Amino acid sequence: MINDFKKHCNMTRLSAICNQLVELSKQAFAVNNGNIPKWEGAITNIQKTQSGVLSFKHPYIAIDTHTNDQALAQSLKQLMPWRKGPYQIGELKLESEWRGDMKWDRLKDHVKPLQGKIVLDVGSGNGYFTYLMAMQGAEIALGIEPFLLFNYQFQAIRALINQPPKAYVLPLKLEQMPEQPLFDSVFSMGVLYHQKDHNLHLQQLMNVMADEGELILETLIIDKQHGDQIIPEDRYARMRNVWCLPSTDTLHSWLQTAGFKNIKLVDVTKTTPAEQRATHWIGDNTQSIKDFLDPNDDNLTIEGLPAPKRAVFICQK
Template sequence: MKLFEDKFKLFFNDLVLQKFKDECLLKSRDAFAVKNGNIPKWTSALDEINAFKKGDLDLNEPYISIKNIGASSDTIEASLKKLLPWRKGPYILNDLKLESEWLGDLKWQRLKNKIKPLHNKRVLDVGAGNGYFTMRMALEGAKQAIGVEPFLLFNYQYAAIDALFKNNLNSILLPLRLEELPNMPVFDSVFSMGVLYHQRDHMEHLSLLKKMMSPESELILETLIVDGPKNFKLTPEGRYANMRNVYCLPSIETLKSWLDDADFKNIEVIDISQTTPTEQRKTSWIGDNPASLEDFLHPSDSSLTIEGYPAPKRAIVICKN
């Protein structure tokens, strides 16, 4: 599969990651080989993008920026809109602003000066979405930033952005779940952002994250929380803020106790933020009938979700292996 194999071989030019590489290559090939009726459309978007003269990657906060792409904004937009919905970003491509649903830079600013520097480090980004943050990690100078994300569309989005620039960025996105990775304690920083509440078994997720961490490694965990005392947690019935598969939202003290039980050390809460419609917003890059957080909050009380649960609040916790 041309989508990722060219980059894959260059990227894993690393003896430590040799075993990791071989297993991931086989599993990634299988993941891309599934039947999905959207693949012809997504492939045509990539073919169009691959024909453009490649541009220059840079950071123009809040955007990941690519200048000097050899195509008009209308042409770039038409190709990228074959890959809707764009949840994560934003990007600026020549003059075209790809305003994704999430203004990802806000999350990055909350944590970037509080984590161990990523320069020259091996970094794992679990549940990476379309790899916006994986690219931000590589732009911080990571030696290797590996994102894993099982949802195929997001892998095509990553490939589309990656194909727009000619720079060598040390990042890759693989179409895999954390559970599919060989357990290898080789990463200096492991990120799990927006993933824990999607797990049926949150302790299993924490334990698998730990297995990927080198002895001096740091975990950066971002997740939904609710107000409440130690041991309090919310288990939504049905959807939460319109999201499916939200299993368990702990209080901050409960979250700390989970991390403690999973044997993490130096547990430090670096941020707690209410999620606002400025950060998760309705844009034309979601699709024709966009709906976002403002539609998922209670019409008469924005402190609640439409289902009547406390509105989304997120914590970022850093801890050591």
């Protein structure tokens, strides 16, 4: 996959940074992680499956192939938990924890056409959205995702596609990206609230964007009635590392301070158990949103904070 990326990357405006991205990715894959042999074994088995044509069959990213569902499911389950998706391979439905299509539906009509664009998907997970971006005709859609398992999941799906689209996921953090203004469309979805320094994240996004480039920012927010922002003392909806929950007005002002223009709030949606659900593709810990909310009041998390609501902002550099 890295070789394919390098070849393709060198044919685009990203050519100046390809070698650096490849080197950093190789270093990230070379870490000492005891799970890697299991994950690589799964990919080797998956590569034996006949590949098929990729399409979007709502809500699934679908691969039209004839498979032995049981054998394939067994290999794919070596790569659990599958947070993002859903995918369908032949008749096999890989029901991930999240219905990614629901987020995509909320934002796709607000985003400038991705046809011919150089696209960055920050915190791409296993690349569900990165694939959709490439399927919209992007010249290249690069997902960056530091969690190695999700990189292997991306590779597993890619191994099943006949003539994969121009989508790649590399094991990188935004802060490792060369600060060159190269990307036309930059997505940061579900990432800002994991950042200790939200201003730094916004600045780093700005730094990789081409002039007039578009940022699509999706993150957890709170209603105004709860104040300007909440900084959870401990966990939020059982998640560790949630650092900031701003109101939409506060987030708007953060974007303004970072220097973004034409800031538009295009969606606010409460997260429901239809969008985040426990499935048998998430492994032994089968808890999902229902278990993270107050059993007596689904407007509150189990910790007594406002229940998850997400906003999508779109703005320009």
